[in-house]
Amino acid sequence: MxxxxxxxxxxxxxxxxxxxxxxxxxxxxxxxxxxxxxxxxxxxxxxxxxxxxxxxxxxxxxxxxxxxxxxxxxxxxxxxxxxxxxxxxxxxxxxxxxxxxxxxxxxxxxxxxxxxxxxxxxxxxxxxxxxxxxxxxxxxxxxxxxxxxxxxxxxxxxxxxxxxxxxxxxxxLPQRELSAGVAEVVKYGLIRDADFFDWLETNMSALMHLDAAVTSYAIYRSCENKAEVVAADEHEQGERALLNLGHTFGHAIENAMGYGVWLHGEAVATGTVMAADLSQRMGWLNAAEVARIKAILQAAKLPIDAPDLGADEYLRLMQLDKKVADGRIRLILQQSIGKAVITADYDAEKLRQTLSLAA
Amino acid sequence: MxxxxxxxxxxxxxxxxxxxxxxxxxxxxxxxxxxxxxxxxxxxxxxxxxxxxxxxxxxxxxxxxxxxxxxxxxxxxxxxxxxxxxxxxxxxxxxxxxxxxxxxxxxxxxxxxxxxxxxxxxxxxxxxxxxxxxxxxxxxxxxxxxxxxxxxxxxxxxxxxxxxxxxxxxxxLPQRELSAGVAEVVKYGLIRDADFFDWLETNMSALMHLDAAVTSYAIYRSCENKAEVVAADEHEQGERALLNLGHTFGHAIENAMGYGVWLHGEAVATGTVMAADLSQRMGWLNAAEVARIKAILQAAKLPIDAPDLGADEYLRLMQLDKKVADGRIRLILQQSIGKAVITADYDAEKLRQTLSLAA
Missing domain, CATH: 3.40.50.1970 (Rossmann fold)
Structure with a gap:
C-alpha cells in the first residue's frame, strides 16, 4: 500500500x-x-x-x-x-x-x-x-x-x-470505463507533468491491461499531481482550473448528447483534442504534439472526434461553464505538452473554427 | 450607523x-x-x-x-x-x-x-x-x-x-413577528449576558414601541453576543450550541404543529420556558428566576404555555435534533440568568415531567 x-x-x-x-x-x-x-x-x-x-x-x-x-x-x-x-x-x-x-x-x-x-x-x-x-x-x-x-x-x-x-x-470495470479514467490520467501529463506523459506513452499498453505495478504508479502519480494542485488552490481561484483541460468542450458534449450517453472521460478526451486543436491554431502546439496527444488517447481506446453540433450550439452550451467570467468563456489551452494555461485571450474566430470541426 | x-x-x-x-x-x-x-x-x-x-x-x-x-x-x-x-x-x-x-x-x-x-x-x-x-x-x-x-x-x-x-x-413588521424577534434578544441575556437581561427588563416597553435608540442598542448588543459566540465556535462544536436555548423544545413544537403555524420565535419562547422549568426541577434555577423569565417573555407578548403533545411525542420529535449525540438528547439548560450550559446530564424523569406539563 x-x-x-x-x-x-x-x-x-x-x-x-x-x-x-x-x-x-x-x-x-x-x-x-x-x-x-x-x-x-x-x-x-x-x-x-x-x-x-x-x-x-x-x-x-x-x-x-x-x-x-x-x-x-x-x-x-x-x-x-x-x-x-x-x-x-x-x-x-x-x-x-x-x-x-x-x-x-x-x-x-x-x-x-x-x-x-x-x-x-x-x-x-x-x-x-x-x-x-x-x-x-x-x-x-x-x-x-x-x-x-x-x-x-x-x-x-x-x-x-x-x-x-x-x-x-x-x-x-468495463473497458470503456477504464479508458474514460485513462483520459484523466493523461490530463495530468498534459497540464503539468511532461515526464509522466512520456512514461504513459511507454506504459499505456500495460496500464490498459491493469498491470498492478503500472496501475498503482499511474494512480499514485495522478493523485500526487492532483493533491499538489488542490493544496495550492482549494477553491479553484487559479491553478486548479487547469484540471479542467478538455472539460469546457467536454461538458458541452455531455450536455448536448444527454448526460450519460457519452462517458465523462470520453467527452473529456474529445474535448482535450479540441483544446489541442485550438492551441495549434493559436500557434502554441505544433502538428507533432497534437499527433502525440491524439495517439495516446487512441491507444487508450478513447474517442477523439467531436460530434458536429455546430459552432453556435457549442458556444451556447459552453457559456454555461462555471469558469465563464464577465460573460467571457475561459479555456484551458496547451502551451506545450506538460504546460497548460487558463485564458480568455484566444482568437474567437479560431475557436469558431475548432467548434466547426474545420480541417 | x-x-x-x-x-x-x-x-x-x-x-x-x-x-x-x-x-x-x-x-x-x-x-x-x-x-x-x-x-x-x-x-x-x-x-x-x-x-x-x-x-x-x-x-x-x-x-x-x-x-x-x-x-x-x-x-x-x-x-x-x-x-x-x-x-x-x-x-x-x-x-x-x-x-x-x-x-x-x-x-x-x-x-x-x-x-x-x-x-x-x-x-x-x-x-x-x-x-x-x-x-x-x-x-x-x-x-x-x-x-x-x-x-x-x-x-x-x-x-x-x-x-x-x-x-x-x-x-x-407585524407585532407578532416583532415579539418573535424579541424572544431571541432575550435569549442572549439568558445564556451569557445577565446585564443585558436586566437592561431588557427595564427597556422592554420602549423596545416593543420601536424607540430608535433602544432598538438599535438591542440589535447591536444581540449581534455583539452572537458574533462573539460564532467567532469562538463557527461550526457549533461547543459554545455555539448555547444559542439554541429553547430550540430543541421549540423545534418539536414547530414540527408537531406544522411549520409556520407557530412562529419560530414563539416556539423558542415557549421552549425557553420549558428549559427553565427543567432547570428549576434540576435545582439550578429558583422560582423567582423562572418567574422573571416568564414575565419578560410575557412583556414581549410571547406565548409561554407549551402545547400538550404528550411526553412521548415530544421525545420522539426531539430525537431528530441535530444536537443529539450517541442517541442522547443534549439540552441547553440554565444554571442562572446569564449562564446556560449544554448537557446530556439531566434527570430523564424530570425531563418527562417538564414535557408532560406537570405542575
Missing part, C-alpha cells in the same frame, strides 16, 4: 492506494467519530463490493446502513440526493455518523454533497471503485449534482477524511 | 446597524466582485423594500436580477430553492454574481444556502428585514432548508460578506 497526503491545514487527509484495501477495516476505523456509517453505493457496485467493505466493519462493531442508488450520471440529480437524505433521517443519523461513498464519480459526488449538506456537514470517506474516480473525482473535495440546465451546477467544496483506492476493483 | 465585525479570519465581515441603510448603495458596492446582483425576497417584503434597495444599485450601474419567492416557513424547502437556482441559471449568473437576501430568516436561510451551493459557492449579503433575522439568523453563517422529516436538516455553514440591518424595516 502506498499513501500520500492532501495538505489542507486542518482539512488534510490521506489517500491510500493498493490491493485488498476494501476488506481491511483498520484503514477506516481510526477516522470514525462514532461507530456508525452509512455506505452509499449503486446497483452495479453494491452486489460486487458492498459486503467486502461492510462485513469487516460490522465485525469491528460498527453499525452499517446500506444505501443503494440507481446507477448512472442520469441519476446524479436532486431526486437521488433526496433518497440519501431520507435514509439518513429515517435511520436518525447524527453529526458523528460517517458517510462512505462506494462507487465511481457519480456516487462520490452525490455522497460528498449529501455529507456537506446533511445537518450542515457530516464526515465522509471516499472509496472510489473506478479508475476515473481514483485518479480524479475522489480527491480534492468537489462535490455536487447536475441541474437540468447544466452539469455540476449545484455543489460544495467539501473534503473527505480519507480516500481509499483499491486497485482490485478495476478488474470488474 | 453602528458597525461591528464578526471575526472569522479570511471570512470576517461587518454588520451595519442603523436607519435608512437600504437606500444607501455605498454600503453594498465595495463588496461586489462584479456589478451584478440577484436580490432574493418574498411576496410580502418585495413590494415594500425591493426598489428601495434595487434602484440605488441600478443607478450605480449594477445589473439587478429580482427573485421573488412565496412567503413563509412552509416554503423553506427544496422546491423554493429550485426556483432560485432556475433564475440564476436562466440569467447566467456566474461565480462573481452576489446574492442579496432581502427579508426575514426564511429568505436569509434559503438565499444563503443557494449561495453556498450554486456553482459550489458565490458571494452573498444579508439584508434582514425582521427583528429576528437582524439579531440572530443573518449573523453567523447558518444556512439551510427544512426536510419533511425535520427542520433545518439540510444546509451549510456559509458566511455572508456583509450584514445590513436597517431598523426602518421594523416599522412594517
Amino acid at each position: 502506498q499513501t500520500l497526503t492532501v495538505s489542507l491545514a486542518d482539512r488534510s487527509y490521506p489517500i491510500h492506494i493498493g490491493s485488498g484495501l476494501l476488506g481491511q477495516a483498520e484503514h477506516i476505523l481510526p477516522h470514525l467519530k462514532r461507530k456508525q456509517v452509512a455506505i452509499v453505493s449503486n446497483t452495479t457496485v453494491a452486489p460486487l463490493y458492498m459486503q467486502t467493505i461492510a462485513q469487516p466493519l460490522r465485525d469491528a462493531g460498527v453499525a452499517v446502513i446500506e444505501i443503494v442508488l440507481p446507477d448512472g450520471e442520469a441519476h446524479k440529480n436532486h431526486q437521488t440526493l433526496q433518497i440519501i437524505y431520507d435514509h439518513l433521517l429515517q435511520n436518525r443519523c447524527e453529526r458523528n455518523t460517517t458517510l462512505i461513498a462506494l462507487g465511481g464519480g457519480v456516487i462520490g459526488d452525490l455522497t460528498g454533497y449529501a455529507a456537506a449538506t446533511y445537518l450542515r456537514g457530516v464526515p465522509f470517506i471516499q472509496v472510489p471503485t473506478t479508475l476515473l474516480s481514483q485518479v480524479d473525482s475522489s480527491v480534492g473535495g468537489k462535490t455536487g449534482i447536475n441541474h437540468p440546465l447544466g452539469k455540476n451546477m449545484i455543489g460544495a467544496f467539501y473534503q473527505p477524511k480519507l480516500v481509499l483506492a483499491d486497485i482490485d476493483t478495476l478488474t470488474t | 453602528q458597525t461591528l465585525t464578526v471575526s472569522l479570519a479570511d471570512r470576517s465581515y461587518p454588520i451595519h446597524i442603523g436607519s435608512g441603510l437600504l437606500g444607501q448603495a455605498e454600503h453594498i458596492l465595495p463588496h461586489l466582485k462584479r456589478k451584478q446582483v440577484a436580490i432574493v425576497s418574498n411576496t410580502t417584503v418585495a413590494p415594500l423594500y425591493m426598489q428601495t434597495i434595487a434602484q440605488p444599485l441600478r443607478d450605480a450601474g449594477v445589473a439587478v436580477i429580482e427573485i421573488v419567492l412565496p412567503d413563509g416557513e412552509a416554503h423553506k424547502n427544496h422546491q423554493t430553492l429550485q426556483i432560485i437556482y432556475d433564475h440564476l441559471l436562466q440569467n447566467r449568473c456566474e461565480r462573481n454574481t452576489t446574492l442579496i437576501a432581502l427579508g426575514g430568516g426564511v429568505i436569509g436561510d434559503l438565499t444563503g444556502y443557494a449561495a453556498a451551493t450554486y456553482l459550489r459557492g458565490v458571494p452573498f449579503i444579508q439584508v434582514p428585514t425582521t427583528l429576528l433575522s437582524q439579531v440572530d439568523s443573518s449573523v453567523g453563517g447558518k444556512t439551510g432548508i427544512n426536510h419533511p422529516l425535520g427542520k433545518n436538516m439540510i444546509g451549510a455553514f456559509y458566511q455572508p460578506k456583509l450584514v445590513l440591518a436597517d431598523i426602518d424595516t421594523l416599522t412594517t
